[in-house]
Amino acid sequence: MKKVLFCxxxxxxxxxxxxxxxxxxxxxxxxxxxxxTTPSAKKICKRLRKEKIFRNVYFADxxxxxxxxxxxxxxKFPKYFVYLASMLWPETGCRNILRHRLDDLYDHLLFNGYxxxxxxxxxxxxxxxxxxxxxxxxxxxxxxxxxxxKEKWKIRNMLxxxxxxxxxxxxxxxxxxxxxxxEPEMMAFNxxxxxxxxxxxSRENLEFASALKHIFPYQIQKQLERKKIIFFGTWxxxxxxxxxxxxxxxxxxxxRDMLIKVHPREDKRKYEDLGIDTMEQSExxxxxxxxxxxxxxxxxxxxxxxxxxxxxxxxxxxxxxxxAYQFVEGKNYQLPDSIAGxxxxxxxxxxxxxxxxxRTLKEFKEAVRNRI
Numbered sequence: 001m002k003k004v005l006f007c008x009x010x011x012x013x014x015x016x017x018x019x020x021x022x023x024x025x026x027x028x029x030x031x032x033x034x035x036x037t038t039p040s041a042k043k044i045c046k047r048l049r050k051e052k053i054f055r056n057v058y059f060a061d062x063x064x065x066x067x068x069x070x071x072x073x074x075x076k077f078p079k080y081f082v083y084l085a086s087m088l089w090p091e092t093g094c095r096n097i098l099r100h101r102l103d104d105l106y107d108h109l110l111f112n113g114y115x116x117x118x119x120x121x122x123x124x125x126x127x128x129x130x131x132x133x134x135x136x137x138x139x140x141x142x143x144x145x146x147x148x149x150k151e152k153w154k155i156r157n158m159l160x161x162x163x164x165x166x167x168x169x170x171x172x173x174x175x176x177x178x179x180x181x182x183e184p185e186m187m188a189f190n191x192x193x194x195x196x197x198x199x200x201x202s203r204e205n206l207e208f209a210s211a212l213k214h215i216f217p218y219q220i221q222k223q224l225e226r227k228k229i230i231f232f233g234t235w236x237x238x239x240x241x242x243x244x245x246x247x248x249x250x251x252x253x254x255x256r257d258m259l260i261k262v263h264p265r266e267d268k269r270k271y272e273d274l275g276i277d278t279m280e281q282s283e284x285x286x287x288x289x290x291x292x293x294x295x296x297x298x299x300x301x302x303x304x305x306x307x308x309x310x311x312x313x314x315x316x317x318x319x320x321x322x323x324a325y326q327f328v329e330g331k332n333y334q335l336p337d338s339i340a341g342x343x344x345x346x347x348x349x350x351x352x353x354x355x356x357x358x359r360t361l362k363e364f365k366e367a368v369r370n371r372i
Contacts, residue, residue, distance in 0.1 A: 002028045003104055006054070006120045007111040008137070011216075011264070011285030012310065014044070016137050016198060019209055020180060021053055023199035028108075030058040033098065035117060047215045057197065062097045064116040087169040090123035097121075104130040110180070112139040112272065114172060122172040134172055138181040138198060138226035140306030146189050164205040182313050186349055188342040203291060213330040216288035222223055224279070224289075229371050230298050231276075232305035241303055241328050246274055246348050248361065249301070252282065254367050258289050263305065290315040299371055304329055304339065312350060321355045322367055 004025050008015040014034070021030050032054045034041045036238060041059060048057045064086070066078050095101055097117060104124045111118045121256025174195045184195040185300075203209050219246060224230075224329055229249060233242050249258060260278045262268045266286075286307045300308045302320040308321050317355050343357060357362035 002125070004028045004030050004108040004110065005102075005106045005111065006030065006032040006137075007035070007060075007106075007112045007120070007121060008032065009037040009112070009115075009117075010139060011038060012110050012287065012306070013137050013289045014038070014141050014215075015201065015314075016180070018053060018183075019135070019199045019201045019205075019208055020110065021265055021363065022205075022207055022211065024180075025108075029104075030054050031058065031104070031106075033058045033060050033121065035060045035119075036062065041203075044215065047217075049275050051211060051214055056100075058098045058100055060117055061099075061136050062096050064097070064120075065100070076322060085101065085117065086116065086120040087123075090127070091170070093120045094124040098351075099295075103128070106132055108132070109134045109172075110137055111135075111172075112137050112143075113121045119169070119172050123170055126170050126175075130220075132175065133175060133177045134175045135196070136179045136193075138179075141339075142250065142306065142308050143179075143181055144186055144188050144345075145339065160235070173365055176362055177324075182310075183349060186345045188345060190242055201287075203315070209291060212291055216284050216293055216327070220292050224259060225294050225297065227258075227259040227298055229253055229368070230259045230300050231259055231310055232261045232302035233263045233301065234303045234305050243270065243274070245301070245303070245328070245364075246271070248365065249368065250274070250276070252365060253372055257372075261305075261307070286311070289313060299368070301368070309346065309355075312354065319330070320371055321354055322364070323357050324364060326357050327360050327364065 002226075006021070008017055017032060032047070034057065036059070038044060043096050045057050045059045048054060051060045062082065064082055079226065080290050082093070086097075089102070097120065102121065102124050105128050107119075107129070108120055111126060111134065122132075122134065178194045178196045180196050180198045181187065181203070182198050184197050184212065187195055199205075201208060231242075231246060231249065246260070255275045258276050260271050260274075260276050262271070262278050268278060274344050287310070291310050295311070296318045299319065300311065302308045302321075303324060304325045308323070313323070323339075323343075340357075341353065346355060356367045
């Protein structure tokens with residue numbers, strides 16, 4: 001029997017992996033690695049093991065997962081020594097990361113972004129089966145905008161290239177045969193490998209829905225469905241951007257009619273003084289909430305949260321969403337120009353009215369007032 005290994009570092013990737021496992025890889029022996037970048041990853045691993053969806057569930061506990069603004073350069077610095085050691089001795093590095101040898105001969109490896117953890121795992125698998133092939137998995141909005149590797153610093157690319165050559169370390173990028181995405185026709189760039197349609201993830205797929213409800217034991221909260229506005233925080237942006245927009249919204253809508261969906265990796269303390277309810281269950285991904293709740297009467301608003309778009313792409317949310325990236329000042333995670341072209345593809349797929357992108361603060365206020 002063929003064997004596949006999934007590597008995931010977000011709830012979104014885990015949701016997609018469960019769908020792929022149940023549909024595309026139903027007849028394969030399937031294992032999964034959950035990185036410690038995923039909030040409450042240990043608890044998720046325990047629930048996944050009970051579900052028996054995957055044969056083995058591994059927890060990747062490693063310094064290599066230290067990425068993003070929440071870690072200082074000093075905190076991230078030690079991981080580069082771990083990375084170098086994993087290049088020199090991938091089997092040892094993999095055993096240290098997973099507490100497991102990974103002796104199986106895997107035919108496929110599924111993952112999202114290139115990085116130290118997955119490259120160490122891949123090289124361990126490659127040395128046992130040089131015919132292994134790799135596939136990337138949809139990870140939300142960023143998947144559709146540009147090739148991830150181009151976003152990395154040039155100096156980092158150069159250093160990685162040197163380290164690969166010095167250590168005879170295989171680059172996973174050279175072994176990718178496809179990219180599983182929810183909406184292939186909405187890709188705003190042309191990857192170097194084929195784009196493949198993922199299985200549709202929906203409430204109607206009872207096996208998928210049941211699995212997700214057990215992995216993420218979410219209790220329905222009817223008060224959420226009565227909120228007129230749900231604001232999505234954006235990890236990677238400056239604190240003041242979200243706060244300014246929320247203060248504007250409070251001038252239009254009573255705080256009791258609003259909810260803030262806190263991003264799992266952002267600091268929820270920044271919203272404490274606003275008097276607005278927050279949803280901050282770090283163990284429950286937004287996909288599980290959408291699976292159980294009806295938000296057809298709510299407006300989703302964000303600077304550029306991926307969850308707003310994937311709510312429609314994966315769970316067919318109705319109504320209008322407002323994306324505020326165009327007129328805000330400060331750091332944006334995705335460049336506005338890269339999103340603008342993709343918005344056209346998004347509206348072609350669904351409708352012109354499904355999303356509004358105000359160009360000014362005045363237009364933003366009018367868009368909100370006209371729809372509450």
